[in-house]
Amino acid sequence: MSGVKFYPNASPNDLQTQYVGRFLQDIDGPAAIIDVAVARQNCQIMLDAADKLGVLFRSHVKTHKTTELTRLQVGDKADIVIYGLPVQPSSFPRLAGLGTSLGEWSITVLVDSLYILPFLSRYRELTGYALGVFVKLDTGYSRAGVSPDSPQFRELLEAIYKMEKEEPTTINLRGFYSHMGHSYSSDTTSEALDYLTMEIERCETAAVQASDLWKGSGRRFIIAVGATPTTTSAQNLACLEVMSSAEKKVKELIQRVQQTYDIELHAGAYVTLDLQQLAAHARPAQNHLSFDNIALTVIAEVASLYPHREKPEALIACGSLCMGREPCRSYPGWGVMTPWLHNRGKEGSQEKVGWYDPEGDRTGWMIDRLSQEHGILRWQGPLDKMRKLEVGEKNH
Structure with a gap:
């Protein structure tokens, strides 16, 4: 610039x-320097794969931070998740103001501890809007999040349930959000798919516990999983006629889990890609990522x-x-x-x-x-x- x-x-x-x-x-x-034609193709491949798999897709925009590439990822519909932990109350009025320019929109925040919940009521007080909530799960990356098997997770889940009951229209638990960042160490397609399998299964463990609490509510929780290597590996499930055992296993897992929950894939670096993503070998030889995709x-x-x-x-x-x-x-x-x-x-x-x-x-x-x-x-x-x-x- x-x-x-x-x-x-x-x-x-x-x-x-x-x-x-x-x-x-x-x-x-x-x-x-951004090659828009290549970026557009990368975005379209991901959207097409999600459609063929029947899963939701959420785009991360932190890699490029541009409205032009964001529109290639999502179009005019914005369903925003705020990643900052903990939530900053000072940003609430500004976030609510996004609705005036984004048309159809919603804002969701990630929470991973009891200490964040008191701030969520303030959003409603300051803006008049309710907040969607994803519980941020630690599925092995150990950066942010709470383990779905931990007492802390159960305590947080029960607190969210209680808050929904006592403060209606303040928050709404939408589902469970995980980032498999350590999948960047993948060396093969099968390894990337193994990471994806583990992540879906760990998030399902959390969703089952929530379903017990919200029993009878008709709530269908979202299991949001991914990172560019794992989400890119899922593209194989949509384009290959002959699949490996690992690919069949993941596809069957997705189909089973989707009977009860919505699966949402998310990624960000897939738009531009880099040599690190090529090194993960998330797509096989017949659909191989190459320098031309960067x-x-x-x-x-x-x-x-x-x-x-x-x-x-x-x-x-x-x-x-x-x-x-x-x-x-x-x-x-x-x-x-x-x-x-x-x-x-x-x-x-x-x-x-x-x-x-x-x-x-x-x-x-x-x-x-x-x-x-x-x-x-x-x-x-x-x-x-x-x-x-x-x-x-x-x-x-």
Whole structure:
């Protein structure tokens, strides 16, 4: 976004004037580049899979934080879940105001302890609206949530039931929400599906206990599960004619649980994807995720060259502020130079540039280390195959 007129409140017209018709290498970096066609395809594949499976789907938007990509994920209907724990009362009036711009909408919060419940009544007092509630379950990730087998869960469930009875129209228990974040460590489709199976079963344990309390109410609870690897693996169930035993097991589990509860898948990184998602191998060979499915890259300028070092290196104007704090487990670095079409000039031809493939020959430029605002590219592989860099050139 550097150099945008009227930033940070530039209008679409300002942005179009600033960027449309320019070559990528002429854009000031570092800058995030999104391939909208790829992102749109990723969104549609997920929505189609959910429809074929007969499950609900909830989109996470924290990866990109843009209204444009959110609309590709959900359209004009917004069913909002607030992830912040604990709930902040100061945000309640602002959240209620979302209804004026979102049309058909609802707001739900996640709760995972008794300490949060007193704040929920204040939402009704301040806004006049009732809050939906998901109980946030810990199904093995151990970040936030409460275990469905714990005394704390039963105590929380009974407190919510009591609050519903004593303060009608204040809250409404919608279901149980889990995030299988440790599924990012998956190496195969079967492993990702095993994580999904475990998560559904653990959430069903919670829903059964709630059904006993709300018996006779006609309440149909939602079991909300997922992370990008597990939700992506569920796409296999919708597109494969011949399924493995693991795929059959999950599909049968979904069909059984849906007789009593609604299953909702959720994910966020699936829109843009990254090398970490490719490393999870959540989709099999016949429907394989590849670099072509990654919609987000970062363009950065080469600032200096160090060919004399043990391995040739280069300084780029792109550091941890751009690349994030978590490395990808499939290679010992923080990013790779991608195979984009590099324009040599407005009149020049386009040339396919080599890249470091973590699952290929591992030859190419890789971000070896990062500081806050700079990164160090290091060449990996034979020197006679090295693509020479130039100071001032831009790369993804």
